[in-house]
Amino acid sequence: MNLSDLFSPDQPLLEMVVRGSVIYWFLLIVFRFVLRRDVGSMSMADLLFxxxxxxxxxxxxxxxxxxxxxxxxxxxxxxxxxxxxxxxxYRFEKVAAFLEPPAEPLVRHGKFVTRTLRKQRITVEEVLAKLREEGIDDLSVIKIARLEGDGKVSVIRND
Incomplete structure (x- = not known):
């Protein structure tokens, strides 16, 4: 490998500047004005996109x-x-269900839902860590804790 080849452009630099500029501004306009944003989450379709x-x-x-x-x-x-x-x-519930997995219970009435934990391959320790992030250190205060479609854990307390 020749070091001079490493730093020698194989395309005109002005062409690269123009290409980069056009694509940057096109994507900026699309992301800013065209695409819908979910409320604080990214779906699998968004990630793929x-x-x-x-x-x-x-x-x-x-x-x-x-x-x-x-x-x-x-x-x-x-x-x-x-x-x-x-x-x-947005218009058809079946399409939304296909694109976004439904929320699944992780904890119900203070007890782990082991079927969901096994299905999602989530350990008890991982759930407990997420619950501590929510300020919960006692399962008995939980009415239901769900794994949402975006991977976040939502919690409804007994009170």
Whole structure:
């Protein structure tokens, strides 16, 4: 390996600056004005979307596509699917249930729901740690603690 090759650009630097700028501003506008944001959470569809956008935008910026327009077309397709799924999930409960797993009980009336713990492969210690984060150190004060679709634990106390 020649060290001069390591620092010699294989594409014109101005082209890289233009590609990066176009994709940056396109994504900034999309994320700021087009996409819906969940209330403090990311769904699996959102995570998948971010991974795919990162890959597609990387190819568009690095010149894997012949034109920036190809990258924007691919990004637009991903954005369209993400938006459509959000709309369908909002309007149809079955679509929402398909895209987001339902909340499952971890603790009910002060007792662990071992079926859920086994199914989700969550240890008692992990649940206790999450409960301590909520300021709970005694299971008897819990009416129900659920593992939500976004992976967070929600707690309803007896009082």
């Amino acid at each position: 971010i991974v795919l956008v990162a890959d597609a935008s990387s190819n568009a910026m690095q010149g894997e596509y012949r034109s920036v327009t190809n990258g924007i077309a691919l990004l637009g397709t991903l954005i369209g699917w993400n938006y459509l799924l959000d709309v369908l999930a």
